[in-house]
Amino acid sequence: MADKYIDVTPSWLQMTNVIETLLTDGDFEGKQTARTELRKMAQVADQYVRLQKMSQEKVAEQSRDVGDYE
Secondary structure, three states, X not given: OOOOOOOOOOOHHHHHHHHHXXXXXXXXXXXHHHHXXXXXXXXXXXXXXXXXXXXXXXXXXXXXXXXXXX
């Protein structure tokens, strides 16, 4: 029987609950871990925003190119 992979990756929302708990009730190490994870989440969010902007710019550019042929 083949092994079955089960993805148990928590959602971003679930992680915010964990991070909030670490920041309010955690020891020094827990609070440092929470801050590190918040920074990682912020970096991912910033990257997402950059990619969205690039995607929108590409679509706008292609729309202009199509308009040149009409």
